[in-house]
Amino acid sequence: MSKKSLFRYRNFSIFSLLFLSACIENAPMDSLSPAGPYARTIDDLFWLTFWIAVGVFFIVQGALVFAVFYFRDMPGKPEPKQIHGNNILELTWTIIPVLILAAIAVPTVRTVFDLAREPENALKVEVIGHQWWFEYKYPDYGITTANVLVIPEDTPVRLEMWSNDVLHNYWVPKLNGKRYLVPGQKTYLNLHADSAEEFWAQCGEYCGLSHSKMRGRVISLSKKDFENWVNNEKLDAQKELPEGSLAAEGQQVYLNAGCTQCHVINGVWDVQGDRIAPNLTHFANRNVLAGASLDNNKENLTKWLANPPEVKPGTFMPNLELSEKEIEALIAYLGTLK
Ligand code: HEC
Ligand SMILES: [Cu+2]
Missing domain, CATH: 1.10.287.90 (Helix Hairpins)
Incomplete structure (x- = not known):
């Protein structure tokens, strides 16, 4: 091998090693x-x-x-x-x-x-697939949430799953294999996380326009933190907000702009029956939104509320033509939902 080609060869190996280690770093x-x-x-x-x-x-x-x-x-x-x-x-x-x-x-x-096999003493959670987000219900605690599945560490979790519309597939690669979510039929999947950590989930079955944005997070907490989380999730949202505050203004926008047709905030707008959108009662405690396709921060929320279908093509949340002022007030209000 000539000196020059040896040099090239070495460069190539260094780059491919770098490339490979990049794959391993953040995966x-x-x-x-x-x-x-x-x-x-x-x-x-x-x-x-x-x-x-x-x-x-x-x-x-x-x-x-x-x-x-x-x-x-x-x-x-x-x-x-x-x-x-x-x-x-x-x-x-x-x-x-x-x-x-x-x-x-x-x-x-x-x-x-x-x-x-169904594990003994497992925490039961229902997983419901929607285009394009995952809903979670904890039947033993009466909790409904979305996008972020919170579980206790070192505890078996039994998921009972189905779909509200088309075929979806639940996949948390670091915790188990994939399992289909089927309309009108229940499927089951076990999760068990060794320790407190955050995991990523992804819908594993092409389910329409925003399938790639149908993601999720699984957060395992220490047993004590999980207990605190459960107790907090059981609480209703605060109805009375300081008069004249931006958050109180946002609550009025929420109640009047049609949000209640699809969303539930426990204690503020109680409705019977299921709604087709994420429960927002403790929205501010979730670190992601819109099927975990976005981090939950002011910038992303502004984008989302201004024009959901632009962020997530095909989404059932319409562009509600909100003004900048309304969006700002809504974000202040959503921030109180802890
Ligand atoms: C026609 C039904 C509908 C209406 C009306 C509606 N939404 Fe939504 N909203 C949805 C759906 C469906 C999603 C989930 C979209 C997704 O992730 O694919 C959503 C998602 C959200 C999210 C992100 C929640 C999360 O945890 O991911 C927020 C915040 C939100 N909506 C706020 C509002 C506000 C505020 C209003 C009123 C101004 C409103 N929505 C009106 C259907 C609706
Ligand atoms: Cu899906």
């Missing part, structure tokens, strides 16, 4: 770094299968390379023995893969059943 959806027992079960099975495949690869490629060199044509070399139609050989290389696959099937089937 909240890396299914190869499991953060709980369910994900670990899958990971173990993956690596077992992977190493068997690596073994097969080297044996097969080794045999191929050997054959290419050992039996290559050379002047005066007779044609090697032909084996086409050799039953014993063909049976051997059919039966060996069958045995390998049968051996892999044993831990695979066991893993499938392990993952499906």
Whole structure:
């Protein structure tokens, strides 16, 4: 190799290493770094299968390379023995893969059943898919929330899931595999996070225009923090706000601009039956909005309230033609929903 091409070669490897390490650095959806027992079960099975495949690869490629060199044509070399139609050989290389696959099937089937079993003493959460956000209900606590699934650390969680419209798919790569959300049918998925951490979720089934913006967060908290979170979520929103404040003005905008047709704020506008939009009672405590496609901050909220379909094409929240002043007041009001 010339000096110049060696240099290029080295540059290339440095860049590809940098590139690879960039991939590893910030990868909240890396299914190869499991953060709980369910994900670990899958990971173990993956690596077992992977190493068997690596073994097969080297044996097969080794045999191929050997054959290419050992039996290559050379002047005066007779044609090697032909084996086409050799039953014993063909049976051997059919039966060996069958045995390998049968051996892999044993831990695979066991893993499938392990993952499906309902854990004991699990926290129950209902996950409802909407175009394009996930809704969460905690039947034991009477809590309804959206986008951010809050769970206690080191505790099994049993998700009971369905869809409100089309097929969706719930996926938290660091905690378990994917599972469909089907209209009119319940499916189940277990989560279990080792420790307090924030995880990313994503809808794993193309479900329309803003599918890529149908994301989510799973936040696991210490048991004490989770208890506090539950107790706070159970509370209604504050109805009486300081008179003349911007937040009080925002509450009036909220009540009069049609928001109540779709959204619920417990204690402020009580309605019977389900609404088709995220429950906003504790909106300010969530770190993301609009299907976790945006961080929950003033700038993004301004964009969202000014023109939702521009931010999230196809969304069922219409552009309500709010004035800048109304938006500012609404943001002040939404900020009180803790
Ligand atoms: C026709 C129904 C409808 C109306 C009316 C409506 N919204 Fe929405 N809103 C939605 C839907 C649906 C979403 C979820 C969109 C998504 O993430 O895809 C949403 C999302 C939001 C969010 C983000 C919530 C979150 O946790 O992601 C906020 C904040 C919000 N709306 C505020 C308002 C306000 C304020 C009004 C009144 C000015 C209003 N909405 C009127 C349907 C509506
Ligand atoms: Cu979806």
